[in-house]
Amino acid sequence: MVKKKILGIALSIAGIAVVSAVVVQKSTAQKNDNTQVTIGSIGSDAQIWEHIAKLPETKKEHITIKVKNFTDGVSLNTATAQSKVDVNAFQSYAYFVAFNKSNSTSKLSALGTTYLEPMGIYSEKYKHIDDIPDGSTIAIANNAANTARGLKLLAKSGLITLKEDFGSLSGVNDIKSNPHHFKFIEIDDTTGPRVIKDDSIAAALIGNTIALQGKLNVLKDAIYYEKVNQSTKDNINILATAEKNKNNKQLKKLVKLYHSKAAQKYINQKFDGTKIEVQKPITYLSK
Structure with missing residues (x-):
């Protein structure tokens, strides 16, 4: 009887150890699954992404966001095209088109729309x-x-x-x-x-x-x-990445995060409604 009890305790301990190992492995795997994304931005857009980086929605998507501030668009687009920055958030669709036309080799791709802020x-x-x-x-x-x-x-x-x-x-x-x-x-x-x-x-x-x-x-x-209408669609802002990353599923999640309720609540309050949300497919801009 004593031997049976000892054997039962040993098996229980072994079972707990196996479960613990599985939990640890799962936790480690989840940690390793996190995608680290560097977002280059300018001025007020940098503030937005610093806020989005802290949202629970971002953690649920297993994305860690690092925001890097730039002072001008040309250097930011160049850094993005060279993959020194994963994604940038600052430019209108027209600015994006102009950059690609002037750079035959280092081109960018648009991930999604964010907002229109009137000039x-x-x-x-x-x-x-x-x-x-x-x-x-x-x-x-x-x-x-x-x-x-x-x-x-x-x-x-x-x-x-x-x-x-x-x-x-x-x-x-x-x-x-x-x-x-x-x-x-x-x-x-x-x-x-x-x-x-x-x-x-x-x-x-x-x-x-x-x-x-x-x-x-x-x-x-x-x-x-x-005013926000069809004539100003070229002025809608986008998220852009290097052309080679255009199908990256993790980077595309950033568009979803920008349009989350939590992010939009912050943006509207922080910027007095001057960044007007635009949630359109990229094809809308090129028509």
Whole structure:
């Protein structure tokens, strides 16, 4: 009887050991299954991904996010194309297209849409778009995608007209008529909030990411801004990765995480509704 009891205890201990080993192995496997993703971003978008990195939803997807801050889009896209960064979150679809056209070998692929944040026309001197005097100097971005976007916005406001074949990379040479005889000066668009304080500048076209860095709210401070409609679809922001990663399932989960309820609640509260969620297939942008 004693021997049977001892044998039973031994078998129980052995059983517990086996179960413990299985649990440990499973836990280790889960830990090793975690995908570490480096997301490159600029300004307010970096804040968004730092928040998403901490969400329970992200942990459930077994993704560990590291956010790396950049100061300009060209270097960020280059780093992404070279796989120094896994994914980037900062650019419009038009900016993405422009980068790929100018880089024949290091191309990017779009993973999904995130939001549209309106570009605005800002002025320290004038309260209404029609108040800008003839012959004034207007500052526009010095990169092709944002130059074209700014000119389209000026045309939408009625200040200029554009040629019929005006495209997403067109510039001031494709203005059809300039009845107010405006002069245009190209600037590094990251300097926009400072430029509007310059006495020689009547107004500046500023993207919302940069505006937010300058403590400007496009819905409140711009004298004119983009509306969300079919004509602004090229301005929808995306997540981008190196072309070789375009079918990576783990990276595609980042799109889902961005559109989660928890992430959207934070974004709307943090940025006063200036980042308008757009959940569309990539094919919507290329139509």
